Amino acid sequence: MQQYIKDIVKFVDKEVTIKGWVHNMRSSGSIAFLEIRDGSGFIQAIVSKNEVEEGVWEAVQKLTQESAIEVLGNVSAHPKKEGEYEVQVVSLSVVQIAEEYPIAKKEHGPDFLLDNRHLWLRSKKQWAIQRIRDVIISSTYSFFQERGFTKIDTPIFTPNACEGATELFSIEYFDEGSVYLTQSGQLYLEAAIMSVGKAFDFGPVFRAEKSKTRKHLTEFWMMNAEMAFAEHTENMDVQEKLVQYIVASCLEKCPKEFSILERDIAPLQAIAQPFSRLTYPEAVEKLQKLGSNITFGDDLGAEDEELLTKDSVVPIFIHKWPKSMKPFYMKQDPENSELVLNNDLIGIENAGELIGGSQREDNYDALVEEIKKDGLEGPEYEWYLDLRKYGSVPHSGFGLGLERMVRWVSGAQHIRETIPFPRMINRVKP
Numbered sequence: 001m002q003q004y005i006k007d008i009v010k011f012v013d014k015e016v017t018i019k020g021w022v023h024n025m026r027s028s029g030s031i032a033f034l035e036i037r038d039g040s041g042f043i044q045a046i047v048s049k050n051e052v053e054e055g056v057w058e059a060v061q062k063l064t065q066e067s068a069i070e071v072l073g074n075v076s077a078h079p080k081k082e083g084e085y086e087v088q089v090v091s092l093s094v095v096q097i098a099e100e101y102p103i104a105k106k107e108h109g110p111d112f113l114l115d116n117r118h119l120w121l122r123s124k125k126q127w128a129i130q131r132i133r134d135v136i137i138s139s140t141y142s143f144f145q146e147r148g149f150t151k152i153d154t155p156i157f158t159p160n161a162c163e164g165a166t167e168l169f170s171i172e173y174f175d176e177g178s179v180y181l182t183q184s185g186q187l188y189l190e191a192a193i194m195s196v197g198k199a200f201d202f203g204p205v206f207r208a209e210k211s212k213t214r215k216h217l218t219e220f221w222m223m224n225a226e227m228a229f230a231e232h233t234e235n236m237d238v239q240e241k242l243v244q245y246i247v248a249s250c251l252e253k254c255p256k257e258f259s260i261l262e263r264d265i266a267p268l269q270a271i272a273q274p275f276s277r278l279t280y281p282e283a284v285e286k287l288q289k290l291g292s293n294i295t296f297g298d299d300l301g302a303e304d305e306e307l308l309t310k311d312s313v314v315p316i317f318i319h320k321w322p323k324s325m326k327p328f329y330m331k332q333d334p335e336n337s338e339l340v341l342n343n344d345l346i347g348i349e350n351a352g353e354l355i356g357g358s359q360r361e362d363n364y365d366a367l368v369e370e371i372k373k374d375g376l377e378g379p380e381y382e383w384y385l386d387l388r389k390y391g392s393v394p395h396s397g398f399g400l401g402l403e404r405m406v407r408w409v410s411g412a413q414h415i416r417e418t419i420p421f422p423r424m425i426n427r428v429k430p
């Protein structure tokens, strides 16, 4: 049995066994300082030559970075750093001596680190980012389960496009011909809510998008949520509460991780207040005043998103976009037939688009028309149209990009650091 570094505070003045890896080490004369990690955290272990058996001191001399060890020692409070602890080693045994570790303390370029992603994951900052990712995932589950949503698993092989036909990965599926890797579970969740009322999914999605930015992956994780009888405004209300809930959970559970990442948490603390809401026409007007050359009908570029949010302490909803820019399933705005009842949620601190959502077209004829306009008509959409034949109701939902959220909350520069094994246009290894 071993004790875990995360629980170390419970063992002050007691003996513990820690099983882990040598993250770092230095020696000065008859004292060796080992920084040990065990998966749950990092701790300094001190070996004094005069206080351990000779064999232990000899073993310590052979240790290398990333060697696997078991340590028996006494826990004490760190003499200088408040809230930190250290272990005075009584005994130490080697599980494996690591070969010379390719990721040294010096700076490495991103390509080298990505080629060694299987090892890079052990670095302190990468560890902290994955821990934050885990809290974002588990708090998303709690948020929905506390509110009566049922988790529904949507398929990955799909016969139809959800988000535009140009960004699909297609594969040959036995005798069925081409099928696609899903871009979003939304259409299937729409079917599921007619059974369970409110549903969410959480899984990998794929975009054959040629975007090479700090915010795009070709494989990423999306959380979709869908609600029967919910309309446009309520949809945004739920998104706002979800983002606030996730951030509050991270602030509560990840203080160590934020400190490792040197993440200033003040901007995260400020988002507990209501988010701003601007319609697309209002946003375009505001951007033009701020000096952007955007015109009505243009997508917001990264600079526009930056310009719009730079003086905001909260994320901004941009809602009611031109119909012509958006996919077939979004419901027309009853007050302006040129617009749809959708929203993007643009994060602060250059987080970019965190969420995309909309009220869905629930009228059969209108939906048939829109599917045709997008050039997507065909038998693959019949099941989706069926939902508008049998008890069709107003309904809305949204999709949150997990890695976008992790990137923002952790303060990571590039989205490639937010997923354990990133897939981008020019990278599918390791």
Ligand code: 4AD
Pocket (backbone or CB within 6 Å): 162, 163, 183, 184, 185, 186, 207, 209, 215, 216, 217, 218, 220, 222, 224, 225, 353, 354, 355, 356, 357, 358, 397, 398, 399, 400, 401, 402, 403, 404
């Ligand atoms: O805005 P998107 O394309 O919306 C949908 O897929 C809807 N079907 C969701 C729904 O209504 N249920 O994607 C949702 C989110 C974006 O807001 C963004 O956060 C993220 O997914 N996203 C990406 N993240 C990483 N890499 C990419 N290439 C992404 N594309 C979208």
Ligand code: MG
Pocket (backbone or CB within 6 Å): 344, 353, 355, 356
């Ligand atoms: Mg979008």
